[in-house]
Amino acid sequence: MNKKLLFAGSARMMMRYKMRTFFMAIGIIIGVTSLVFMRAMGVGAEQAMMDTVNKTFSISTINLVAGGGHMGPRSDGPVTSLxxxxxxxxxxxxxxxxxxxxxxxxxxxxxxxxxxxxxxxxxxxxxxxxxxxxxxxxxxxxxxxxxxxxxxxxxxxxxxxxxxxxxxxxxxxxxxxxxxxxxxxxxxxxxxxxxxxxxxxxxxxxxxxxxxxxxxxxxxxxxxxRIVLDDPSRVEAAAEQINTIMRERHSLADSEPPDFVVLTPALVQDIVSNANRVLLQYLPAAAGVALLVAAIVIANIMLIAVKERVPEIGVRKAVGAEDGQINFQFLTETVVVSLTSGLFGAGIGIVAAVGYGSVSGVPMVVTIGSLSLGLAAAVIVGVVAGFLPAKQASGLNPVNALR
Amino acid sequence: MIEMKGICKSYPRPDEGPLQVLKNIEINISDGEYVAIVGPSGSGKSTLMNILGLLDHTESGDYTLGGESVSGLSSAKLAKLRNQKIGFVFQQFHLLPRTSAIENVEIPLVYSDADNPGQRAIAALEQVGLGDRMKHFPEELSGGQQQRVAIARALVTDPELILADEPTGNLDKASGEDLMDLFQKLNDDGRTIVMITHDENLAKRAQRIVRIDDGRLSELSDVDPSESQMGDVV
Incomplete structure (x- = not known):
């Protein structure tokens, strides 16, 4: 099998059937663009927060805050024991x-x-x-x-x-x-x-x-x-000592909850990452919905295309295409479209993220990770969407297809 | 080239018993022969064509193509044999739309390991006299030219056997004649040609005419090639 000719043919189909390609591409472009953009926003926000945290909270410090794990205003008034x-x-x-x-x-x-x-x-x-x-x-x-x-x-x-x-x-x-x-x-x-x-x-x-x-x-x-230690490696041990000493000083029974919070750098970073989960995980997941819709649209368009291309499939089989090769070819066609759309989406996402960042001042960080995630998602959409059409095309009987 | 012995084929029908389409077909075609298979519609000639072209399976009998028995071969192996040994020409041309002549001709090479596909395609198009129409789309070519592109596609893998199913059926008389000349030329170059047609006049251009009627083959005549040439001139 001549893969070069096959890919050239797939690229040709993409270019010659522009309308069909456009409708197949648009969902993936939107999905990948928003994925890259939102990840850039999430990563940017996280890095900015971590920078602030690290600037104000160096790795050998421990914060001690009044109140039992409850940092905002309390209904029963401020904790006055610290x-x-x-x-x-x-x-x-x-x-x-x-x-x-x-x-x-x-x-x-x-x-x-x-x-x-x-x-x-x-x-x-x-x-x-x-x-x-x-x-x-x-x-x-x-x-x-x-x-x-x-x-x-x-x-x-x-x-x-x-x-x-x-x-x-x-x-x-x-x-x-x-x-x-x-x-x-x-x-x-x-x-x-x-x-x-x-x-x-x-x-x-x-x-x-x-x-x-x-x-x-x-x-x-x-x-x-705040307590500043001479060495970051002492943080965990010191946090435990602080716990013990504070419980004793505040005369807390073992069953009582603490009236203070010991915040170590690791804990603060955890809290910041958790706060950021919406930006980093849930919003990109919304982009996943766009990609799911794209997969359904692509599968539909390809199923119609297979129907239109029955004689072509017959000819291809007559001139020597094996079932598996027809299958591979149709999968390749969808993946070529989806990967190209993914590349477009990633490009637009980068431009949008950088542009938005420079205009608004919101920190936006495009990472290789988010680009790879976007492209991988595009390829997966192509494979999933192309699976059924490719199976249908490869299963055609050449005698019937050529009639 | 082709040896068929006891080939039978039937199709199931919903209410009646199975329809016997081919009945105990026996035929030998030697290398370099030009054979026309004639018969009315419904005679089984298309089914015979599909079996000759390894597109359909037989129920019983032996089929040997180029010295190799093809009964019981896997569909992948059959696809490979079609690619290497057989070139198909269809009545409806079956060219891919929005795909240039040369790109259409390259299609069989997608499924072969032949090198220099571009050059092979150019050579095939030149062979059918379309060296100056390589970038044209089918929509921009006449029916005769489209069928020539289809023949170039059949030739591009350099097969020993050309199977043509009513190749002039969608062409006007003049283009049909031109096409028949092209087949004659291919045969002169040593290629085995099996052509299916219902047109007895066209069949006379072949060396040998085989009639199929109700699923049975009968040898009609052996036409002397020189005679056929003469008839052309007169």
């Missing part, structure tokens, strides 16, 4: 701890400067924020240990928040007002953009955690905190 002292104890008792920092937050506060008011979140941090949370200042200074000890009325402000409140004025040294408490701006925070929760990290202010607790919120608990 204290600054817990973190001091953990620093002393857990092996390999080099740094710790507790934090509290107070969302949606009106911050005033002269006539301007802006609502934003107030965060309370310790003086070592740059080392613990990887965020320092781009101008001025962060607050010091002494200022944390004395619950000083000082603040560091995000760039966007500063621009909104101060306009052209230089913010450092100016006094802002949170409720009745005046705070002196010491510095401007490094730019960080939008975080994984969608909050604008440049539109917030930081104050010493003690200032936030005592002067602004009037509470004695913190919301969360």
């Amino acid at each position: 204290k600054v002292a817990d973190f001091v104890a953990l620093e002393n008792q857990v092996d390999g701890v080099v740094l710790q920092g507790a934090m509290q937050w107070f969302p949606g506060q009106d911050i005033r400067y002269q006539g301007n008011t802006r609502q934003m979140a107030v965060y309370g941090y310790t003086a070592n924020t740059e080392a613990v949370w990887q965020r320092g200042v781009m101008e001025g200074e962060y607050f010091t240990d002494d200022e944390v000890q004395s619950a000083s009325r000082v603040a560091v402000i995000g760039r966007r928040a500063a621009d909104a409140l101060f306009g052209e004025e230089a913010p450092i040294g100016k006094q802002i007002q949170v409720g009745s408490v005046p705070l002196t701006i010491k510095g401007i925070l490094e730019l960080q953009g939008i975080d994984t929760h969608g909050a604008d990290k440049d539109d917030e202010i930081h104050v010493p955690v003690t200032t936030l607790m005592r002067r602004l919120m009037n509470v004695d608990h913190v919301f969360a905190g």
Whole structure:
């Protein structure tokens, strides 16, 4: 059998019957295009989230959050059992701890400067924020240990928040007002953009955690905190130690659920990937529906084509085509169309993803994996759709076919 | 070339008993012979053609083609024999539409291992006098030219036997005559030709005429080739 002639013939059929080819192709093109596009969006979103996670959550840190696995607002009010002292104890008792920092937050506060008011979140941090949370200042200074000890009325402000409140004025040294408490701006925070929760990290202010607790919120608990270890390999062991120590400190019976969550880097990455499952798996599965419809359409068109081509099949058998060769030929014809459509779809998907990404700024990442997935899907559709028509064509009796 | 002995073929009918189409067919055709098989419609000549062309199975009897017994061969093996040894010419030409002359002629080569298919196809088209129409589609060719393309397709694998089923049936008289000249030329080159026709005048161009009637063969005459040539001129 001369495969070269056979493929040339299949390509010819595709070109000479343009209308038929178009209807066979369109479903696969749409399916593969959307598959590639949506995977690009999913992978892009995941990479962007992972980048943010890795930037803010290095591999040798553990976060400790108040509440039992429940991170949002609670109907029974905030969990108040997590204290600054817990973190001091953990620093002393857990092996390999080099740094710790507790934090509290107070969302949606009106911050005033002269006539301007802006609502934003107030965060309370310790003086070592740059080392613990990887965020320092781009101008001025962060607050010091002494200022944390004395619950000083000082603040560091995000760039966007500063621009909104101060306009052209230089913010450092100016006094802002949170409720009745005046705070002196010491510095401007490094730019960080939008975080994984969608909050604008440049539109917030930081104050010493003690200032936030005592002067602004009037509470004695913190919301969360972070432990930094000297080595990433200690993370799992440290997480277990933290569990034990915290249960003891909070006097929890064995049967009681914890009132805190220990988040390790592996756990955070898991959570992020899970959150991304919709983009990475379910949306591409919707493209699968388009491909399924395409397979049905192609099978139909090919079945009609086989009927139209009965004399041709008769001639081919008369001049020496074996049943298996006719079968192979018709399968080849559908796969040539489906693979070509898949290539078109992949091309359009790349262009659409890159174009959309550059216009909208949404991170889009086209991977070899998603392209191969698209092309493999196209070939599978071709084989599945071509199976029955090819079987019918190869089963024709040449005597009847030539009559 | 062809030896048939005791070939029978019947088709089942719903209410009556099976219809005997071929009854104890015996025929020998030597290499290089030009044989016309004549008979009215329903005489069984198409069935005989299909059996000669290895497209249909016999019920009983022996069929030896080119020294090889073909009874009981697998359909794949039969397909291979058709490809190598037999060239078919049909009444309706059966050219693929939207497919150029040369592409049509190449079709048998898809199923063979012959090299240089393009050159073979060109040579076959030149042999039938269509060297200047190779890129034409069937729709752009006259009936006679289309049948020549079909003959080129039959010749492209260089078979020993050409089986033609009413090859001039869809042609006007002049084109039919031209085509008969072409068959004569092919026979002069040593190719065995078996032609089925109901037209006794055309049959006279063959060396030998075999009549089939109600499934039975009878030898009609042995025409002297030179006589046939003479008749042409007169």
